[in-house]
Each structure stands twice: as C-alpha cells, then as structure tokens.
Amino acid sequence: MSSRTSDVLVVGGGIIGLVTAWRAAQRGLSAAVADPEPGGGAAQVAAGMLAAVTELHYGEQTLLGLNLASARRYPDFAAELTELTGHDLGYRRCGTLAVALDADDRAHLRELHALQRQSGLESEWLSGRECRRLEPMLAPGVRGGLRVDGDHQIDPRRLTRALLAACERAGVVFHRVWAERLRVLRDRAAGITTTDGDQLDAGQVVLAAGSLSGRLEGVPEAVLPPVRPVKGQVLRLTVPTRYAPFLSRTVRAVVRGSQVYLVPRENGELVIGATSEELGWDTTVTAGGVYELLRDAHELVPGITELPLTETRAGLRPGSPDNAPLLGPTDLPGLLLATGHYRNGVLLTPVTGDAMAHVLATGELPEVARPFTPGRFRRRVEQPA
Ligand code: GLY
Numbered sequence: 001m002s003s004r005t006s007d008v009l010v011v012g013g014g015i016i017g018l019v020t021a022w023r024a025a026q027r028g029l030s031a032a033v034a035d036p037e038p039g040g041g042a043a044q045v046a047a048g049m050l051a052a053v054t055e056l057h058y059g060e061q062t063l064l065g066l067n068l069a070s071a072r073r074y075p076d077f078a079a080e081l082t083e084l085t086g087h088d089l090g091y092r093r094c095g096t097l098a099v100a101l102d103a104d105d106r107a108h109l110r111e112l113h114a115l116q117r118q119s120g121l122e123s124e125w126l127s128g129r130e131c132r133r134l135e136p137m138l139a140p141g142v143r144g145g146l147r148v149d150g151d152h153q154i155d156p157r158r159l160t161r162a163l164l165a166a167c168e169r170a171g172v173v174f175h176r177v178w179a180e181r182l183r184v185l186r187d188r189a190a191g192i193t194t195t196d197g198d199q200l201d202a203g204q205v206v207l208a209a210g211s212l213s214g215r216l217e218g219v220p221e222a223v224l225p226p227v228r229p230v231k232g233q234v235l236r237l238t239v240p241t242r243y244a245p246f247l248s249r250t251v252r253a254v255v256r257g258s259q260v261y262l263v264p265r266e267n268g269e270l271v272i273g274a275t276s277e278e279l280g281w282d283t284t285v286t287a288g289g290v291y292e293l294l295r296d297a298h299e300l301v302p303g304i305t306e307l308p309l310t311e312t313r314a315g316l317r318p319g320s321p322d323n324a325p326l327l328g329p330t331d332l333p334g335l336l337l338a339t340g341h342y343r344n345g346v347l348l349t350p351v352t353g354d355a356m357a358h359v360l361a362t363g364e365l366p367e368v369a370r371p372f373t374p375g376r377f378r379r380r381v382e383q384p385a
Helices: 015-026 061-085 103-118 128-134 156-169 210-215 287-300 302-306 349-362 367-372
Strands: 005-011 031-034 096-100 124-127 144-148 173-175 179-185 188-194 199-207 228-238 250-255 258-264 269-273 309-319 326-329 335-339
Touching: 005 015, 005 188, 015 031, 015 156, 015 335, 015 349, 031 199, 061 156, 061 349, 061 367, 096 103, 096 128, 103 144, 103 250, 124 128, 128 144, 179 199, 199 349, 210 228, 210 309, 210 335, 228 287, 250 287, 258 287, 269 287, 287 302, 326 349, 326 367, 335 349, 349 367
Parallel strands: 005 031, 005 199, 031 173, 096 250, 199 335
Antiparallel strands: 096 144, 124 144, 179 188, 188 199, 228 269, 228 309, 250 258, 258 269, 326 335
C-alpha cells in the first residue's frame, strides 16, 4: 500500500482525530491523518477538566453515561499512554469543588446536587466554612458548595503530545495539509483531495475536524454534521512557588449566569476559563472576555490578582444540537464521524478512541456509543422537482 492509501484516513489531527488513528492502528489497520498542524485545535486551549459530575445538566443524562464511561477509562488510558511514550499527561486526581457566592447560586447548586443524587452520583454538600477549610484561598463570602472527589483533570497539551508520539510509534502516517474535498466513488467515501491537489485514498474516512467538520466540500448535505463553533476564551496564570499550594483542586462556580473555573496544575500553572460565545469563527481574545473571567475568578479567589498572567487564548468548541458527540457511521458508506464533542472533548477522548477503533475494525458500534450515532440528526434533503 502506498503512503497515499490507507485503511483509515482521519480528517483532523486534534485529540479526537489522533486517538482514533492511534487506536485504529493498534487494531492492525493502516491509519493516516490529514491536518496541516496535527496536535493543534481546541485541546491547545482547553483547561482539561474531567468533569462528568460537576458539568451535569438537565436533559443530558444520556451524555452522562458516555462521560462516566470515559472517566472510568482515564486511569488505564493515561497509564498506557505514559508507558508507551514516556510522556507524563498531568493526570491529577484532585477532585473539584463547585461553590456558591450568593443565594441564587446556592439554589442552583442545591438543584444540581439533587440531580446528581437522582443520577446515583457522588457529591457532598459543604457549608461555606467547610469549603474554606478545604480551600483557604476562597473568598470569605462563599455560601456553600459541592465537593466532588471524582472529577479530576488532565493537561490537554501534554495529552496531545503523548497522542502524537503514540501515533508515530504505531505507524500512523501524517499528511500535513488541509483536506479540501471528500471523494465519493460509486456512492461510497473513497478518500479526499487535499488543498495541494493530491488525492489520498482510504477504505474508510473519519471526519474528526472539530468545529470545522461541517465544512468539508463534497460531503453530501444529508450527512454533513450539524456542528458549530462555540468560542471559549481561557487565561493561564502562574502560581509562584512561594504561594503554593494556592488551590489544591479545581474550583468552579456560576457567577451572574456564566461558568468560571480555576484549574490548578502541579507545575504551578493556573488555568481560568471559560467564556461561551456564539460568534462564528472568531477567535479574538477580547478585553471584555479577559475582564469578565478575571472579575468572576477574583470574586471566588481574590488572591489571583497577585499572580502573573502568562497567556490568553481563545478556542472553538465543536457544538452539536444536543451538546453530545456524533460517533460512528453515516448514511454514506465509508464515511464516519467523530465530532461534536462540545464541552467534553478531553473527557471523551478515551471512549471515543475505543468506540471508533471498534467500529472501524468490526463495522459494529459498541453499545456505549450507540445513542450518539450521526443518524439521530438525519435530515431530509429536498430533491428538486
Ligand atoms: N468543559 C469546559 C468548557 O467547555 O468550558
């Protein structure tokens, strides 16, 4: 087989594309990735919370099952990648504390607590004083909170580097070029044409290009994934060693209706996120976005104003109509999707890799991924009269 022909061609080299290619290669399939900058994408911005329990929302109980399945895989997944590549992923089993700053936040958290309990999840209600005992840097005004010891974190940039190394070791071929058009031959996806005018052939094509997944030319309208970009601005601060330990776990809250979270890494990085903005393809870091994140984070943890602000960045979450990913075969034979992971791309990386490799190797989507088939958004395309 030439390097331009593979069993599986993954369009998009973010964490979802990389994990799909790696796991497929481990199953003996020849795999290739088309991306001008593999390892880029939303994971370079994401904070890396593995927050299945604290990010539970009403109406998302089906997604919860997938999130929990992936969270359970994380310890083995991280250990396997580290053993294979020598990369430490910054997987930190530190837990999360979601706090309330006023009576409205407190009522909101009480409702979340009730939903978590109904869903059989472990979380513990703490008074404001108990929250501050756990995290002394919290503001004196904290009115109570939810302690979730099972919601952890990973460093998505380290995860990306490890996945790139794992792909290289497994013989995944990288085509550092944009995919321009899907090639369809005899009603079957057969590969892509690149912006360089090259043709890459494949037995199966996986569209895993995050928020860009709906833009590949040549994909029939009826199977085009309904993903949209949802902008998130994120800040990175550094905790000087004299202030450590600044926070010992992820701390989060909803302030004036907006989510804010502070994710402390062992290397002293403190990630503060994130805005959620429906502004198309805009990735500008704005004064307003930075101001709001710092203002809200400061209300939670006033001491952040002492810390150096080392990075500001914006990324695009791939949002889907029901906030859940699209996984598996489409109605076009040979074309599969692994996209639309929205707020949970980092969390869902292990289960996505396993599910996609399984369906690519066997044709069967595993049980855990079946509620997320692209067919749930099947749209009727009007034929001209
Ligand atoms: N899961 C965090 C975010 O999307 O901002």
